[in-house]
Amino acid sequence: MRRSFLKMNGLGNDFVVWDARTEKLALTPDVIAALGNRETGIGFDQMITVERSPSGADVFMRIHNCDGSEVSACGNATRCIGRLLIEETEKDAVSIETRAGLLIARKAEAPLSVTVDMGKPRFAWNEIPLAEEFADTRAIELQIGPIDAPILHTPAAVSMGNPHAIFWVKDVDAYDLGKIGPLLEHHPIFPEAANISLAHVFAPNQIRVRVWERGAGLTRACGTAACAVAVAAARDGRAGRSSVIHLPGGPIAITWRESDDHVLMTGATEVEFEGEVDFDSLTFVRTGPGDADLQAASLEVAQ
Numbered sequence: 001m002r003r004s005f006l007k008m009n010g011l012g013n014d015f016v017v018w019d020a021r022t023e024k025l026a027l028t029p030d031v032i033a034a035l036g037n038r039e040t041g042i043g044f045d046q047m048i049t050v051e052r053s054p055s056g057a058d059v060f061m062r063i064h065n066c067d068g069s070e071v072s073a074c075g076n077a078t079r080c081i082g083r084l085l086i087e088e089t090e091k092d093a094v095s096i097e098t099r100a101g102l103l104i105a106r107k108a109e110a111p112l113s114v115t116v117d118m119g120k121p122r123f124a125w126n127e128i129p130l131a132e133e134f135a136d137t138r139a140i141e142l143q144i145g146p147i148d149a150p151i152l153h154t155p156a157a158v159s160m161g162n163p164h165a166i167f168w169v170k171d172v173d174a175y176d177l178g179k180i181g182p183l184l185e186h187h188p189i190f191p192e193a194a195n196i197s198l199a200h201v202f203a204p205n206q207i208r209v210r211v212w213e214r215g216a217g218l219t220r221a222c223g224t225a226a227c228a229v230a231v232a233a234a235r236d237g238r239a240g241r242s243s244v245i246h247l248p249g250g251p252i253a254i255t256w257r258e259s260d261d262h263v264l265m266t267g268a269t270e271v272e273f274e275g276e277v278d279f280d281s282l283t284f285v286r287t288g289p290g291d292a293d294l295q296a297a298s299l300e301v302a303q
């Protein structure tokens with residue numbers, strides 16, 4: 001069996017996107033992990049399957065991490081799928097159903113940028129979820145002492161449809177996140193594991209962040225982490241309700257709207273290329289251009 005896909009990314013957090021609206025697609029965790037392998041497969045952080053929505057939204061978006069686990073939320077992928085649907089339908093706003101709820105994506109001002117209403121953050125210990133009761137999740141009891149860097153302690157915990165823990169630090173680069181990330185991700189305090197962020201407010205409403213993603217490892221950006229960090233910062237007065245989150249892959253603008261408690265996320269999207277997978281051999285070929293190729297071609301024509 002052969003099947004076409006799009007390779008996309010939101011600030012370097014990259015995805016394979018399948019359109020399964022007319023022809024269903026259900027891959028096993030082993031096949032997803034094989035395709036996600038950066039040395040032997042296509043390589044991606046998440047796999048996104050666009051399906052028909054059972055409840056009348058424009059689509060249902062299914063999300064798998066590259067380890068094959070299915071999860072409920074992915075901010076960067078929501079922007080990417082939003083962009084595809086806005087281009088396809090020529091509508092101003094599109095609705096995307098996920099396991100975490102119904103999200104609305106709108107075209108943003110900058111070219112190829114999209115704003116997504118990510119809904120309300122959740123702070124209750126059993127909604128994040130945490131394994132034990134905390135009355136205040138702005139700083140939960142948890143600490144880890146790397147030998148070569150200051151102790152990481154009392155992270156904020158937030159759910160953006162998926163679990164996040166945010167450690168406030170002076171220098172996000174002082175830590176070997178590749179080493180401590182997996183220990184924190186699977187700490188028993190997080191019964192469903194967690195996405196782990198290191199965050200530093202370096203100027204008013206400007207926050208530098210590095211993320212270890214649950215089920216995917218170090219990524220260049222994580223949209224839900226950006227939302228969780230911005231909300232956690234506003235919650236304990238480190239920042240206002242609008243901030244820019246600076247990730248290794250670039251900036252994401254987040255506003256936590258006072259009127260309805262919803263979190264709005266604005267950032268870039270990119271189509272890298274079109275491709276086709278042969279499921280018998282689990283190999284792939286590129287079949288079409290991405291944004292960068294199209295831009296280069298249009299510049300050549302213009303000269």
Ligand SMILES: N[C@@H](CCC[C@H](N)C(=O)O)C(=O)O
Nearest residue numbers: 074075076162214222223224
């Ligand atoms: N990259 C995503 C988050 C993907 C899911 C996450 N790894 C989890 O397991 O919850 C984003 O942009 O939000």
